[in-house]
Amino acid sequence: MNFYMTCAAGLESILKKEIELAGYVVIGSQPTLVRFKWDLSAIAKMNLRSRVGNKLYLELAQHITSDFNALFDLVKTIDWKDYIQNNPIIVTAMTKKSLLTSTPTIQSITKKSIVKKLLQGQGTRDEGQEGRIFEDQKLTPIEVLISLDNDMCTVLLNTTGESLHKRGYKKATGEAPINEALAAWLLLLSGWKFSEPLYDFFCGSGTIVIEAALLAKNVAPGMFRSFAFQKFRRYDQSLFAAELTAAKNKMMLDKQHTIIASDINPQMIKIAQENAKIAGVEKYITFATKDLVSYVDGPELIGTLVSNPPYGLRMNAYDLEKIYHTITQLFTQHPKLHGGIITSYEKFVPDEVSGTWKTSMFYNGWERCRFYKKSLMK
Numbered sequence: 001m002n003f004y005m006t007c008a009a010g011l012e013s014i015l016k017k018e019i020e021l022a023g024y025v026v027i028g029s030q031p032t033l034v035r036f037k038w039d040l041s042a043i044a045k046m047n048l049r050s051r052v053g054n055k056l057y058l059e060l061a062q063h064i065t066s067d068f069n070a071l072f073d074l075v076k077t078i079d080w081k082d083y084i085q086n087n088p089i090i091v092t093a094m095t096k097k098s099l100l101t102s103t104p105t106i107q108s109i110t111k112k113s114i115v116k117k118l119l120q121g122q123g124t125r126d127e128g129q130e131g132r133i134f135e136d137q138k139l140t141p142i143e144v145l146i147s148l149d150n151d152m153c154t155v156l157l158n159t160t161g162e163s164l165h166k167r168g169y170k171k172a173t174g175e176a177p178i179n180e181a182l183a184a185w186l187l188l189l190s191g192w193k194f195s196e197p198l199y200d201f202f203c204g205s206g207t208i209v210i211e212a213a214l215l216a217k218n219v220a221p222g223m224f225r226s227f228a229f230q231k232f233r234r235y236d237q238s239l240f241a242a243e244l245t246a247a248k249n250k251m252m253l254d255k256q257h258t259i260i261a262s263d264i265n266p267q268m269i270k271i272a273q274e275n276a277k278i279a280g281v282e283k284y285i286t287f288a289t290k291d292l293v294s295y296v297d298g299p300e301l302i303g304t305l306v307s308n309p310p311y312g313l314r315m316n317a318y319d320l321e322k323i324y325h326t327i328t329q330l331f332t333q334h335p336k337l338h339g340g341i342i343t344s345y346e347k348f349v350p351d352e353v354s355g356t357w358k359t360s361m362f363y364n365g366w367e368r369c370r371f372y373k374k375s376l377m378k
C-alpha cells in the first residue's frame, strides 16, 4: 500500500526521518509531501505519532487518465462503502502538466462517481436521473484528494481528518500562536538535549513548551484527538487499539526535565497553563509572568531557548526594535545559552560574537519566516 504524508514546506527531511524511524520504507519525496509503503497498520501509527506531518493519505487507485470519462471510471473502481457512511464528502484536486486542467470539473466528476458507486445496488437511483446521497453534516467530512501529474491520476483518501497539527490540547490561544507541528520541528532542529533546560521566554499559549514536554516524555502527539480512519468500515479498529497501547507503553513520564515558560502577559500564562493541563504536562513545566528584559542581567542561563517573539505582520503593537535588541543582549550575556528564535522580523541581526548562527527559512502559513539558531562556540 502506498501512503502520502503532507507537511509544511521545509519540513520534508524531518518528516522523512520520522517515517523511517517508525520502520517504513520511504519511496519518494517532493515539496510538502513524503511517500512511503506499508500495510494498513501504518495509518494508526503515523497519525498517532507524527509530530511534524499534517495529513496522511492512503492511495486507493492510480492510472493514466486523460479524459473525464476515464477519471469517472477510475474513481468508480473503488469500493467507497468501505470508507464513507453518511459523512459529507469533500473532494480536493491538484493538477500539473496534465490534460485535465479544470479543478472544479475534476472535483465534480469525482464526487458524481463516488455517489454513483455508493448508490450502486441500492435501487434508489432511476436510470437517467442524478443520484443523491444523504450527507449528515454532523459527521466528520471525508476528504478525497485527486492528484494529476503528467496525466497520472492518483485517488487519495485522507485518513487523518483535520490536520495533525490540531493536537486537541489548545482550547485557547493568544494573538499569534505557532502551529504545533512547526513548534515540534523547531525543537528537533534546535539541538535541545533533554538533559538540559529548555526555555521559551515568549510562551504565549504555550505551544513550544507543551510540544517540548510531549517530545521529551515520548508522548504521542495524536493521543488527544480522533481521526477520520476511526470511522472507516474497512479499518480494523484493533490495529488502532494496539498502536494506542504501544504508544502509552512508550511514554517516559518519570524522566526529569527542566522546561521553563514565561511571557510578559499574565493572561497568556493562564492560557498556557490551561492548555498544558489538557495535554497532561502542566506539572512538567514551570510558568512565570516575566518581561524578557529581566533575564538579561539575571542568573546564568544554561540550556536551549526556543522562542517565537512578536513579529511584524501580526503583532504591530510591540516595540519590536527593543525586543530584538534585548534578544541579542540575552545571548551575549549568557554565552552558554543556545537554540534560537523563529521570526519574520527582517531587522534581526544575530550577534556573531556570542556564537555561531545558522538560518533556516520556511513558511508559517503564508508568512515567510526564519529560524535563527545559535550553536555554542567550541
Ligand SMILES: C[S@@+](CC[C@H](N)C(=O)[O-])C[C@H]1O[C@@H](n2cnc3c(N)ncnc32)[C@H](O)[C@@H]1O
Pocket: 173, 174, 176, 177, 178, 179, 201, 202, 203, 204, 205, 206, 207, 208, 262, 263, 264, 265, 268, 290, 291, 292, 293, 308, 309, 310, 311, 315, 318, 323
Ligand atoms: C508570537 S507570540 C507567541 C506565541 C506562542 N508561541 C504561542 O504558540 O501561543 C509572542 C508573545 O510574546 C509576548 N511578549 C511580548 N513582549 C514581551 C516581552 N518583552 N517579554 C516577554 N514576552 C513578551 C506576548 O505577550 C506574546 O504572547
